[in-house]
Amino acid sequence: MQAVFDFIINDVLKQTPIFMGLIACVGLLVQRKAAKDVIEGTLKTIVGMAAFNLGVNLLCTAILAINDILKPTLSTSGVYPFPDIATGVAYTFDIVAQNVIQIMIIAWFIHILLVRIFHKWFKCVYLTVHMMINQSAINILFWHFAMGLEGIPMYVACITVDVIYFTVSPMLTYKEATEMSNGAFALGHLNQFGAWAGAKLGRLVGDPVKDNADRLKLPGWLSMFGDMTLNLAITMPISFLIIGIIAIVVGNPEAMAVLDTNRAGQNAYLWLIMQGINFAAGVVVLIYGLRMFIASLIPAFRGFTEKLLPGCVPALDCMVFCPYSQMGATLGFLGNAAAAIICCVCLAAFGCPVFVYPSLAICFFDGATEGVFGNHTGGWKGALLAGFVGGLVLHLGVLLLNPLTGPLAEQGVQYGNFDTSSFNAILFFLIHKVGGLFGLG
Amino acid sequence: MYKITTVCVAGIGTSMIARDIVSKAVEKLGYGGQVSVEACELGSAGSLDCDLIVTSKELGDKIPPSFIRPVPVITVSSIVDEAGITAALKPVLEKDLG
Numbered sequence: 001m002q003a004v005f006d007f008i009i010n011d012v013l014k015q016t017p018i019f020m021g022l023i024a025c026v027g028l029l030v031q032r033k034a035a036k037d038v039i040e041g042t043l044k045t046i047v048g049m050a051a052f053n054l055g056v057n058l059l060c061t062a063i064l065a066i067n068d069i070l071k072p073t074l075s076t077s078g079v080y081p082f083p084d085i086a087t088g089v090a091y092t093f094d095i096v097a098q099n100v101i102q103i104m105i106i107a108w109f110i111h112i113l114l115v116r117i118f119h120k121w122f123k124c125v126y127l128t129v130h131m132m133i134n135q136s137a138i139n140i141l142f143w144h145f146a147m148g149l150e151g152i153p154m155y156v157a158c159i160t161v162d163v164i165y166f167t168v169s170p171m172l173t174y175k176e177a178t179e180m181s182n183g184a185f186a187l188g189h190l191n192q193f194g195a196w197a198g199a200k201l202g203r204l205v206g207d208p209v210k211d212n213a214d215r216l217k218l219p220g221w222l223s224m225f226g227d228m229t230l231n232l233a234i235t236m237p238i239s240f241l242i243i244g245i246i247a248i249v250v251g252n253p254e255a256m257a258v259l260d261t262n263r264a265g266q267n268a269y270l271w272l273i274m275q276g277i278n279f280a281a282g283v284v285v286l287i288y289g290l291r292m293f294i295a296s297l298i299p300a301f302r303g304f305t306e307k308l309l310p311g312c313v314p315a316l317d318c319m320v321f322c323p324y325s326q327m328g329a330t331l332g333f334l335g336n337a338a339a340a341i342i343c344c345v346c347l348a349a350f351g352c353p354v355f356v357y358p359s360l361a362i363c364f365f366d367g368a369t370e371g372v373f374g375n376h377t378g379g380w381k382g383a384l385l386a387g388f389v390g391g392l393v394l395h396l397g398v399l400l401l402n403p404l405t406g407p408l409a410e411q412g413v414q415y416g417n418f419d420t421s422s423f424n425a426i427l428f429f430l431i432h433k434v435g436g437l438f439g440l441g
Numbered sequence: 442m443y444k445i446t447t448v449c450v451a452g453i454g455t456s457m458i459a460r461d462i463v464s465k466a467v468e469k470l471g472y473g474g475q476v477s478v479e480a481c482e483l484g485s486a487g488s489l490d491c492d493l494i495v496t497s498k499e500l501g502d503k504i505p506p507s508f509i510r511p512v513p514v515i516t517v518s519s520i521v522d523e524a525g526i527t528a529a530l531k532p533v534l535e536k537d538l539g
Contacts, residue, residue, distance in 0.1 A: 084453075130453050185521060189454070223503065228451050229484030284484065291453050291480060299461050317454025320521055323499050365451075 016053065016097045021046035023101050024296045031300055041296035048292025051285055056088035059282025062275040063412040065262050066240050070355065072254040073247040074348060078355040079409065081398045081416020082362055083134040083190055088286050089411045090137045095144050103155060104136040107162035108301070114167050116309055124170035124315040125305045126188040129294045131317075134190060135424075136162055138405065138415050142428045145406020147435055161427070169419065170315035172196040176376050178313065180324045188315025191366045194390045194418025195318075198332070198370035201389060202382025211379020213327040213371075222330055225337075225364055232283055235360040237276030244272035283361075318369040325375045325383070332371015332387035336363040339391025356398045359416050366390050366418050390418050397421020404428045443476045443538060444491035446512075448500060449520065452482030455497075459520045463495055466527040472534055493533060496520060 013019050024045035028038040067078050090096040108126070115122045126132065139158035143149045149157055169192040170177075176199050177186040187195055202208070225231045247255045248268065263271035305312065322329045340358035347355055367387040374386030398416055401424065402409050415424070447463055449456035460480040467476045481489065487505035494504060494514040501516035515533060517525045 127458065128454055129457075181519070184519065226450060227483045227503070229482070287451060287453060287482065291457070291482075294453065294457060295460070295480070298457050299464070302458070302461050314458075314521075316458060316521060317449075319450050319455045320458075320519065323497050323519060326499050 017049035020049045052289030055286030062279040076355040079414040080357040081359040111166040126166035141405040189318035190417035195373040198374040198386030202374040202378025206378030206381035213375040213380035232280035237273040240276040328371040328375025328383040329368035331383040333367035335387025336367025336391035343395040401425040448496040456480035
């Protein structure tokens with residue numbers, strides 16, 4: 001009997017897909033779904049989680065192979081900022097895999113309780129499930145690995161930050177967001193601080209009517225960057241190729257030995273391009289898996305909200321704001337991407353020990369949001385500036401965050417959205433410093 | 442089973458919320474048992490095997506024709522607007538499902 005019990009605890013439940021499937025199964029049973037829906041939701045969650053893990057393996061293999069060349073060449077180690085990928089890698093650590101969903105769900109219920117009690121101040125219900133998972137995972141990484149907490153203290157710390165973030169951050173842009181959406185929804189992603197800064201900067205530099213971005217015309221090919229797969233398929237092979245060419249020009253013997261072993265007789269440049277393509281493919285598989293396993297969560301979250309909090313404003317994924325200014329979104333992306341490339345060239349030129357890849361996929365999501373809010377208050381000037389400042393904060397904040405996320409830093413990926421690079425990075429940095437004075441961490 | 446797909450950029454945020462809203466709208470219109478709704482990202486929209494695509498205005502003209510079969514696309518000004526989605530779905534479902 002004990003052996004069976006041990007087998008379940010130590011082996012079965014450590015298989016993340018099965019563990020997540022069980023949680024989905026319990027959730028569906030609580031909602032009193034029909035047997036067919038419970039079986040379907042559970043199996044899709046299990047397969048989705050397994051696909052999610054496979055995507056992580058694929059993209060990590062690619063970026064770590066490139067990092068092995070980058071390290072000896074420029075004595076720097078690269079990280080690619082992208083929150084869902086970072087969570088994917090974080091899931092390979094038992095402490096995250098076994099606690100993240102519980103922390104997210106408890107935090108969300110406390111959050112809706114606060115919104116119900118203090119409705120006068122907090123009017124938004126955070127509903128972007130994948131970002132709630134990301135925010136919870138980054139908290140576990142910090143509180144467990146950097147601060148040494150586990151068990152109940154870790155839960156309390158993670159849940160506190162989660163609840164504050166879910167409850168307060170959508171209120172930062174509440175005014176502008178509800179002006180645009182006619183009171184239908186607010187912003188709940190991982191860039192509310194970015195949109196808030198964008199709106200503030202917009203007011204400083206431009207006029208929303210006179211400088212309205214949507215009166216401008218931009219070349220059509222820019223819209224390619226609005227398709228995530230295409231965006232990665234263009235930017236990743238180019239980034240890896242540039243790194244490869246620099247490595248070949250520098251000609252460090254250790255880097256060349258790694259390159260020769262990995263390419264195994266293939267043409268070096270083709271091998272570099274294929275690593276970029278594999279990275280993009282890894283992200284596609286990861287997102288596909290993520291979609292399968294959050295599909296069973298979203299209806300439950302929306303159902304609870306409608307029952308418990310009628311009349312509240314849902315805080316939604318940033319992409320719902322794109323229709324309000326397509327040109328603002330494009331300019332925001334361009335500003336953000338320019339800042340990303342400037343940051344990455346400067347980091348390499350000044351020999352920074354951590355190299356941050358220009359995360360042009362996130363530049364699209366973050367930059368577009370900041371651009372829409374910047375345009376709302378300051379026209380095209382506001383959109384461009386909001387995106388540019390957003391890109392600087394996003395990429396430089398990664399440097400501050402990187403040493404605070406434990407073993408994630410060695411896997412070549414990192415969290416990267418405006419808020420993880422500002423709110424989380426600064427908060428964690430200060431807590432870590434103050435904690436250090438009291439002998440914690 | 443009549444299949445509807447909601448499409449957004451990454452297929453995990455907006456289209457997931459839209460999937461839930463479309464499901465609710467379908468139930469309200471009385472087609473609950475006959476329709477299934479899935480979400481997907483722009484990059485996979487060219488290989489969809491479904492009866493109807495629902496997306497937002499700015500993505501409408503970016504959806505490539507599916508190589509499996511032609512799929513009609515309906516666009517709404519906001520992909521999370523329940524009333525707008527219900528109004529846009531009503532004539533299409535009445536025509537296709539009776």
